[in-house]
Amino acid sequence: MNYLAIASILVLLSACSGGVKPVNCNTNDWRELGQETALRGEAVRTLDKYKAQCATVGKNQQKLFLAGYKQGLKVFCSYEMGYKFGKENLVDQKICPSEMRSEFEKGYRKGAAEYADMKALIKDIDKEAERQRNASQDSLESQRQRSGR
Amino acid sequence: MKLFLTMDAKKIRASLTAGFCGYLLLSASLCFPHSPKMELELGELKFVLPQFTGPYREREANISPEEYEMAEQLKLLLEENDKQKVIEVLEGYYDIELSPAMLTLKAQVYFSMEMLEEAEETFLEVLSRKPQLIRVHADLGQLYLYREQNEQARQHFAKAVAYGSNEAIVHGQLAYLNLQLKGPYTAISEYQQAIALEPDNWQWHQGLLSALSQAGMYESAAALVTELLGKRPHNASLWLTKAALSLRSEQKMEALSSLEIAILLGEKNQNNLRTAAQLHLQLGSYNRAIELLNESLDTAMLSMQSINEYLVWLLELGLWNEADQLLLKTEARLSEFSLDDQSNFYWHRAKIDSKLNKSAGADIHFSKALELSPNNGFALLDYAEFKLKQGSFVNAELLYIRAEAIDETHKDAILGRAQLYLNTKDYTSALVQLRNAYVRYPELATLKENIEIVENIITAAQIERN
Numbered sequence: 001m002n003y004l005a006i007a008s009i010l011v012l013l014s015a016c017s018g019g020v021k022p023v024n025c026n027t028n029d030w031r032e033l034g035q036e037t038a039l040r041g042e043a044v045r046t047l048d049k050y051k052a053q054c055a056t057v058g059k060n061q062q063k064l065f066l067a068g069y070k071q072g073l074k075v076f077c078s079y080e081m082g083y084k085f086g087k088e089n090l091v092d093q094k095i096c097p098s099e100m101r102s103e104f105e106k107g108y109r110k111g112a113a114e115y116a117d118m119k120a121l122i123k124d125i126d127k128e129a130e131r132q133r134n135a136s137q138d139s140l141e142s143q144r145q146r147s148g149r
Numbered sequence: 150m151k152l153f154l155t156m157d158a159k160k161i162r163a164s165l166t167a168g169f170c171g172y173l174l175l176s177a178s179l180c181f182p183h184s185p186k187m188e189l190e191l192g193e194l195k196f197v198l199p200q201f202t203g204p205y206r207e208r209e210a211n212i213s214p215e216e217y218e219m220a221e222q223l224k225l226l227l228e229e230n231d232k233q234k235v236i237e238v239l240e241g242y243y244d245i246e247l248s249p250a251m252l253t254l255k256a257q258v259y260f261s262m263e264m265l266e267e268a269e270e271t272f273l274e275v276l277s278r279k280p281q282l283i284r285v286h287a288d289l290g291q292l293y294l295y296r297e298q299n300e301q302a303r304q305h306f307a308k309a310v311a312y313g314s315n316e317a318i319v320h321g322q323l324a325y326l327n328l329q330l331k332g333p334y335t336a337i338s339e340y341q342q343a344i345a346l347e348p349d350n351w352q353w354h355q356g357l358l359s360a361l362s363q364a365g366m367y368e369s370a371a372a373l374v375t376e377l378l379g380k381r382p383h384n385a386s387l388w389l390t391k392a393a394l395s396l397r398s399e400q401k402m403e404a405l406s407s408l409e410i411a412i413l414l415g416e417k418n419q420n421n422l423r424t425a426a427q428l429h430l431q432l433g434s435y436n437r438a439i440e441l442l443n444e445s446l447d448t449a450m451l452s453m454q455s456i457n458e459y460l461v462w463l464l465e466l467g468l469w470n471e472a473d474q475l476l477l478k479t480e481a482r483l484s485e486f487s488l489d490d491q492s493n494f495y496w497h498r499a500k501i502d503s504k505l506n507k508s509a510g511a512d513i514h515f516s517k518a519l520e521l522s523p524n525n526g527f528a529l530l531d532y533a534e535f536k537l538k539q540g541s542f543v544n545a546e547l548l549y550i551r552a553e554a555i556d557e558t559h560k561d562a563i564l565g566r567a568q569l570y571l572n573t574k575d576y577t578s579a580l581v582q583l584r585n586a587y588v589r590y591p592e593l594a595t596l597k598e599n600i601e602i603v604e605n606i607i608t609a610a611q612i613e614r615n
Binding site: 044045047066069070073094097098099 | 210211212213215243244245246248249278279
C-alpha cells in the first residue's frame with residue numbers, strides 16, 4: 001500500500017474539513033482508525049474525542065487504535081511528510097515522538113522555507129504588477145495631460 | 150535532567166536469595182571399601198540484587214524538552230517517595246506521548262511498586278521504540294530475574310552487554326545466569342569483566358571461583374583462591390574451597406591442613422567435620438579423627454547415617470573402644486531414631502561386643518537389632534557369622550536363609566551358607582549352594598574352582614564308601 005499517497009489525500013482532506021473527523025462508532029477497525037488519525041497529523045488525543053463521540057470504546061478498541069496510531073506515525077514521521085506539511089503551510093502539531101521527530105522536522109523546515117520563498121516570490125510578483133500598474137496609470141495620466149494641453 | 154528512582158530491593162533480595170543460591174561440591178572417593186564419598190560443602194554462592202535503578206545516562210535516552218516541566222514535578226514526587234502519584238501523572242498520558250526516557254521511568258516505578266505485568270509491558274513498549282536502550286534491557290533482565298524467568302533475563306542482560314553496557318552488575322548477572330543455564334565456560338569471561346570493573350566486589354570473585362571449579366580449571370581456581378586468601382586470610386569459606394580443590398587433585402595432606410584452618414576459623418558443617426575426620430583416619434592421625442567425631446557429636450545432632458559411617462570407619466580400622474565410646478554417646482538419643490536406625494545401632498553394638506569377646510552381649514544385641522528390623526540384612530549376616538563361630542549351625546543356617554532373601558546381602562548370604570555346609574562337612578548341600586551362587590554370579594571365577602574341589606571331595610567320599 002502506498003502510505004504516502006494515502007497520507008497526502010488524507011492531509012488534504014483534513015486541511016479542507018478542519019476539526020475532528022466524525023467517526024463510525026460501530027467500526028470494526030479501530031487499528032485503521034488509529035493509523036488514519038496519525039497519517040492526518042492529528043494528535044493521539046483525538047482518541048479522547050472519539051471516546052466522547054462513542055460511549056462504547058473499550059480497552060481493546062483503545063489498544064487497537066493506539067497500535068494503529070503508532071503504525072501510522074512510522075509513516076507520518078518522515079522527511080517527506082514533514083516537507084509536505086511545511087510546503088502546504090500546515091500546522092505541525094508535534095505528534096511525532098522524540099525519537100522519530102528529527103526527520104519530520106527537517107522536512108518540515110525545508111517545506112516551510114520553500115513555502116516562505118514562494119510566498120515572498122508571489123509578493124514580489126504582486127509588487128511588480130502593482131508597480132507596472134501604477135507606471136501605466138502614470139503614463140496614461142501624463143498623456144491625458146498632454147492632450148488636454 | 151536526571152531523575153532518580155530507587156526501589157525496595159529488600160523484598161526482591163529476600164525472595165531471590167533462594168533462587169540464586171548454589172554451592173560448590175567437590176568430592177573424591179576414598180580407598181576404604183565401605184566408606185562413603187568424601188565431600189566438602191562450600192559456602193553458598195550468594196547473589197545480591199542491587200537497587201535496580203539509577204540516574205539516566207546521557208547515552209541512553211533523554212526526555213523531550215516539552216517534558217521538562219513534568220520531569221521537575223515527578224522529581225519532587227520521587228523525592229517524597231510518592232510513587233502512586235508519579236504513576237497517576239504518567240498514566241495521564243498515552244504511552245506514545247511520552248519520550249522513551251519518561252516511559253522508562255514509568256516502567257521502573259511500576260517495577261518498584263511490584264506491578265510486574267505493567268512494568269514488563271511498559272519496558273517492552275520502550276524497547277519497541279528504542280530497541281538498543283541498554284538501561285531498559287538491564288532493568289527488564291532484572292524483572293525477569295525477579296520472576297525467575299531466567300532464560301528471558303539472560304537474553305536481556307546479554308543484549309545490554311552487546312549494546313555496550315559497562316556496568317559490573319550487568320556483567321555479573323549475565324555471568325551468574327550463564328553459569329546456571331549455559332555452563333561454567335560461558336560465565337568465566339563475564340565474571341572476569343565484572344571483576345575488572347569492580348575489583349573489590351566479593352561476589353564476582355566467588356562467582357569466578359565457582360565457574361572455574363565447575364569448569365574443572367582447578368589450577369586457575371587454586372591460583373585465584375590463593376590470591377583471595379592473601380586479601381582475606383580469615384575467611385573460612387575460602388579455606389574450605391582451597392581444601393576442596395586440593396581434595397580434587399588428591400592432595401590429601403594439603404586438603405586436610407586447609408580444612409583444619411577452616412575448622413579453626415569456625416567451620417561447623419557436619420559433613421565437613423566428617424570429611425576432616427575421614428582424612429585424619431586415612432592419614433593415620435586417629436586421635437584427631439576421634440576428637441573431631443566427638444566434637445561433632447557434642448555440637449551437632451548427628452544423624453544415624455553419619456554415625457553409621459563413622460562406625461564403619463572405626464570398625465574397619467579396628468578402633469573398637471572408640472567405636473564403643475561413640476555408641477555410648479549416641480545411646481541417650483536412641484529413641485529419636487527410626488526403628489531401622491535403632492536396629493543399626495544394636496547391630497554395631499553387637500559387632501563391637503563380638504570383637505571384644507562379649508558373646509552374651511553380642512547375642513542380645515544382634516537379637517535386638519533383628520527384633521527392631523527383621524530385614525536388616527547386614528545384621529542377619531553378621532549374626533549368622535557369629536552363630537557359625539559359636540557352632541550354633543542351625544541358627545546360623547536360618548539366619549543365612551533370611552539374609553538370602555534380601556537383595557543387598559544375597560550374595561554374601563549364599564556364600565556364607567555354603568561355608569557353613571563346608572564347615573559341617575555337608576558337601577552335597579555346599580555343592581548345591583555353590584552351584585546356585587555360580588549361576589547367579591558367574592563373575593565370581595573362584596567359585597568354579599571351589600565347585601570342582603567339592604565335587605572331587607564328594608566323588609572321593611563315594612569311592613571310599615564303595
